Amino acid sequence: MTDQTPSQTRTPRVRFAPSPTGYLHVGGARTALFNWLFARHTGGTFILRIEDTDFERSSEAMVEGILEGMRWLGLDWDEGPFFQSQRMELYKETAAKIVAGGHAYPCFCTREALEQRRKEAAEAGRPPMYDRRCRRIPKEEAEARLAAGEAAAIRFAVPESGATSFDDAVFGTVEFANAEIEDFVLLRSDGVPTYHLSVVADDLEMRLTHVIRGADHISNTPKQVLQYRALGAELPVFAHVPLILGPDKTRLSKRHGATSVMAYQEMGIVPEAFRNFLALLGWTPGGLKDANGKDRELFGSDELTKLFTLDGISKSNAVFDNDKLAWFNAEYIRALPVDELSRCIAPYFAEAGLQASPEKLLAVTPLIRERIQYLRDAVSVADFFFVDELAPYDAADLIPQKGDAALARRILAHARELLATTAFDRASLEQALREAAVALGVKTGPMFQPIRVAVCGRKNAPPLFESMEVLGRETCLKRMEQAEAKLAELG
RNA sequence: GGCGCUAUCGUCUAGGGGUUAGGACGUGAGAUUCUCAAUCUUAAAACACGGGUUCGAUUCCCGUUAGCGCUACCA
Numbered sequence: 349m350t351d352q353t354p355s356q357t358r359t360p361r362v363r364f365a366p367s368p369t370g371y372l373h374v375g376g377a378r379t380a381l382f383n384w385l386f387a388r389h390t391g392g393t394f395i396l397r398i399e400d401t402d403f404e405r406s407s408e409a410m411v412e413g414i415l416e417g418m419r420w421l422g423l424d425w426d427e428g429p430f431f432q433s434q435r436m437e438l439y440k441e442t443a444a445k446i447v448a449g450g451h452a453y454p455c456f457c458t459r460e461a462l463e464q465r466r467k468e469a470a471e472a473g474r475p476p477m478y479d480r481r482c483r484r485i486p487k488e489e490a491e492a493r494l495a496a497g498e499a500a501a502i503r504f505a506v507p508e509s510g511a512t513s514f515d516d517a518v519f520g521t522v523e524f525a526n527a528e529i530e531d532f533v534l535l536r537s538d539g540v541p542t543y544h545l546s547v548v549a550d551d552l553e554m555r556l557t558h559v560i561r562g563a564d565h566i567s568n569t570p571k572q573v574l575q576y577r578a579l580g581a582e583l584p585v586f587a588h589v590p591l592i593l594g595p596d597k598t599r600l601s602k603r604h605g606a607t608s609v610m611a612y613q614e615m616g617i618v619p620e621a622f623r624n625f626l627a628l629l630g631w632t633p634g635g636l637k638d639a640n641g642k643d644r645e646l647f648g649s650d651e652l653t654k655l656f657t658l659d660g661i662s663k664s665n666a667v668f669d670n671d672k673l674a675w676f677n678a679e680y681i682r683a684l685p686v687d688e689l690s691r692c693i694a695p696y697f698a699e700a701g702l703q704a705s706p707e708k709l710l711a712v713t714p715l716i717r718e719r720i721q722y723l724r725d726a727v728s729v730a731d732f733f734f735v736d737e738l739a740p741y742d743a744a745d746l747i748p749q750k751g752d753a754a755l756a757r758r759i760l761a762h763a764r765e766l767l768a769t770t771a772f773d774r775a776s777l778e779q780a781l782r783e784a785a786v787a788l789g790v791k792t793g794p795m796f797q798p799i800r801v802a803v804c805g806r807k808n809a810p811p812l813f814e815s816m817e818v819l820g821r822e823t824c825l826k827r828m829e830q831a832e833a834k835l836a837e838l839g
Numbered sequence: 840g841g842c843g844c845u846a847u848c849g850u851c852u853a854g855g856g857g858u859u860a861g862g863a864c865g866u867g868a869g870a871u872u873c874u875c876a877a878u879c880u881u882a883a884a885a886c887a888c889g890g891g892u893u894c895g896a897u898u899c900c901c902g903u904u905a906g907c908g909c910u911a912c913c914a
Contacts, residue, residue, distance in 0.1 A: 367911080367913080367914045399914060402914065404913090405914085408855075415854075455912085456913090459912060462911085462912080463911090466911085470840090473840070474913095475840085475841060475910085476841095476910070477843095477910085495892090502912095503912090519843095519844070519845090519868080522844080523843090524842070524843070528841075528842050528843090528910090530910085532911090533912045535912085538879075538912080540871075540912085540914080542911090542914085543911065543913070543914045544914095546914095547914090552893090557846090563845095564908050564909070564914095565906070565908090565909090565914095566844065566909075567843060567909035568909075588844090590844090590845080590907090591907070591908075593871095593906090593907080595849095597907080598906090598907080599907075599908085605866065625851095628851070628852085628863095629851070632851090632853075634853095642861085643852080643853065643861080643863065644862095644863095645851090645862085645863055645864090652844095662851095663844075663846095664844090664845050664846065664906095664907090665906080665907060666851065667849095667850055667851075668850095668851095669851065669865085671850080671864060672850070672851065672863080672864045673864095674864090675863085675864055675865085676864090678877095682877080703913095708847070716876095717877095718877045718878095719875070720876090729875095729876095731880095733899050759890055781873090782873090792873050793872090795873075796874075797850055797874070799873090800874065801874095804874095806873085807874060807875080808874055808875035808877095809874065809875070810875080811874090812873055812874080813873085825857075
């Protein structure tokens with residue numbers, strides 16, 4: 349049976365509840381994004397809750413890492429961060445309520461005994477479920493043992509027959525036979541709640557209307573539904589989001605490369621691009637065509653929040669495609685105003701140890717913005733603007749066609765003379781050098797290559813005249829002389 | 840193994856009982872061009888398989904297969 353709840357009619361309250369056992373990873377980021385988009389779309393509340401009940405694996409550094417990732421992505425939360433480690437009383441009270449209702453019981457089995465039995469079951473080919481032996485201990489006996497100080501975990505008493513189901517906003521009705529659900533632990537013998545208890549207690553206490561989370565939680569959901577029922581509480585709307593996979597179609601993990609959100613920041617992904625990309629991984633806005641009748645994919649945050657609904661979420665897992673992310677990123681980079689882009693790339697030059705004044709960077713930015721996919725690429729594309737000495741390059745690159753070194757020499761010598769006197773703006777430079785090409789009887793392609801290599805130190809570079817203008821007469825002449833010397837060496 | 844979920848180009852996806860199965864990324868070709876990029880044009884590229892239901896299934900149903908998830912006193 350399925351509980352229909354008024355959850356969908358109340359002002360939505362949703363949450364992102366990561367456990368700080370690692371940095372904010374791509375999958376978590378998308379879950380957070382979906383919750384955030386949903387909250388912003390509906391005018392609801394987005395809550396951040398840190399699930400740090402696993403003290404061994406949780407750390408403060410990871411909490412900070414997660415918050416950093418959230419901030420970078422621009423996913424601002426309205427309440428929290430709340431820490432489960434600070435809400436222990438709530439969980440104990442909730443467990444006590446469930447016990448009082450007769451839906452849970454103390455279990456005196458030790459971890460070791462449990463493990464042993466599981467092993468035996470595995471060997472015997474039996475399902476490794478808890479055998480519910482402590483459920484049969486008479487109440488008085490159990491209380492006596494508790495009173496005597498015997499350690500006990502609290503287990504939920506799952507109905508032995510029937511089925512538990514829920515209506516998922518993405519997957520529809522999902523049903524599990526109760527016989528398949530084991531008597532899971534609510535409270536460990538040291539009094540620390542398990543995930544199963546703490547989510548339910550918190551989701552209830554925080555009055556969440558929707559639980560949007562990874563599809564890996566589908567099988568946990570009946571355990572939670574059972575608790576809602578035991579507590580006489582109404583169910584939130586569950587919406588399970590398909591998982592993000594690596595290129596080999598296994599769940600995305602470290603061995604697929606960058607998996608931490610901040611690694612993408614370091615590569616020079618812009619947050620808007622990442623959001624756009626992530627949003628479209630497992631979700632599509634309904635039937636949006638551009639002027640040419642093609643499906644649109646570029647959506648800014650405002651548009652994303654306007655468009656986002658749960659029923660656009662797909663059911664199948666999605667492979668994380670770096671190439672597509674790079675494309676989104678390049679699109680966003682090109683759409684950025686020049687001054688903003690130049691501020692965005694500045695840190696990468698500093699990191700590379702290059703002195704890049706804001707003024708010069710601003711002049712360089714329009715020359716490279718169509719040539720980078722990641723912000724970080726700016727350094728490798730534009731470093732020659734900011735170095736005193738060009739990195740060594742192959743002198744052979746100076747020679748335009750079929751080893752005609754003499755031609756290269758003539759071009760460079762002629763151009764150098766010209767550049768000593770012509771006005772150093774792009775238009776004048778272009779005019780002068782084009783005329784020179786005619787004078788030398790050389791096509792523009794071969795004409796410009798030696799100059800480009802001499803001035804930029806590479807065969808592929810931003811537009812020549814604009815680059816020379818930024819570089820300035822002095823630098824250009826110096827570099828051309830050096831190139832001529834290199835050519836001479838070559839013989 | 841058990842349980843659950845899923846299945847359209849290489850990838851993200853649209854579509855839906857009768858379509859030339861649409862778009863995007865990537866890839867190939869061409870155009871443009873001072874190189875590279877950007878841009879434009881263009882090409883190749885998919886309904887996992889087998890049974891039903893139906894006049895007709897890629898679409899609905901069942902099964903198979905595959906993938907993924909869960910199977911802890913982790914979350």
